[in-house]
Amino acid sequence: MITKDINLVKKYLRDGKNVVIPTETVYGLAGSIFSDDALKSIFSIKKRPFENPLIVHVSNKSQIRDLVTEIHPKIELLIDTFMPGPLTVVLPSNEKVSKYITAGKSTVAVRIPNHEITRKLIEEIGFPIAAPSANPFQQISPTTAEQVAHYFSNLDLPILDGGQCNCGIESTIVGMDKDTPIIFRKGAISIDRIEQLVGKVFHHLPKSIHMPGMYKKHYSPLTPLKLVKELSELSPEDMSKYVGLLTFSERPILSGFRKIKVLSETENEMEAIKNLYTYLFELDQAKLDLIVAVKISINSEFATLINERLEQASN
Incomplete structure (x- = not known):
């Protein structure tokens, strides 16, 4: 149920029940970090494997300190610069943090969302x-x-309405390997902005999944999605179906597409990122046989980020 009643949501959380919260990135399925029942229920509701850690959301820096054993100076600089905001930091956790949050690891992922509510x-x-x-x-x-509400209409789950998310894509996840910053997941904060503060960072791709969003298949519509560089790659068989199209900035003059969504007609990459999941969802609800997404040809970090998300969605 969609609600603006923050007191109702507070009661659910205090009772160890789950709620949905708005953030600047995406909406989150939430529970108290001190209720193992609420944490286990998150995995059950989402059908999420327990090996995939959860991100803890706090309201201030002191709450971060209360969950960890130390904060590296470079991470502290990132916290002071980008939080509240779409950045998640990975830190060594203390005994207060549940194994359901850490997936049995020695670290916890935490952030301060940039959403007032x-x-x-x-x-x-x-x-x-x-x-x-x-x-x-x-x-x-x-x-x-x-x-x-579409996903979980059959559940007793208050959804705190905070409007459309301003970023529309997940947070960037950063941790440390000794004195070297590591990007575990690309997201709304650019690597370039991070490197301006802490120097060279590395993109870490571990063999085992242990950070959110690192599965090969992710962010996927139920409708099959085909990712192409150019529309000429489509076959006559493809176009004989009910097909929807997702493009960056150009709408084809002539086409047999049933529904077309343009991420940003002005080629604004941040607008495109904000619209990405919303438009994918709309296409997924359009009763199509196939969604075609065209890769963005611009050579930039955020264009690459969109292409990578589409790659995961198409697997």
């Missing part, structure tokens, strides 16, 4: 909340309360 919520309940994206595992991340 959710920060107010966390401040008023007095404890952090764990919150992965509020969608079934590997499906499209939701950027509106209505999308969440």
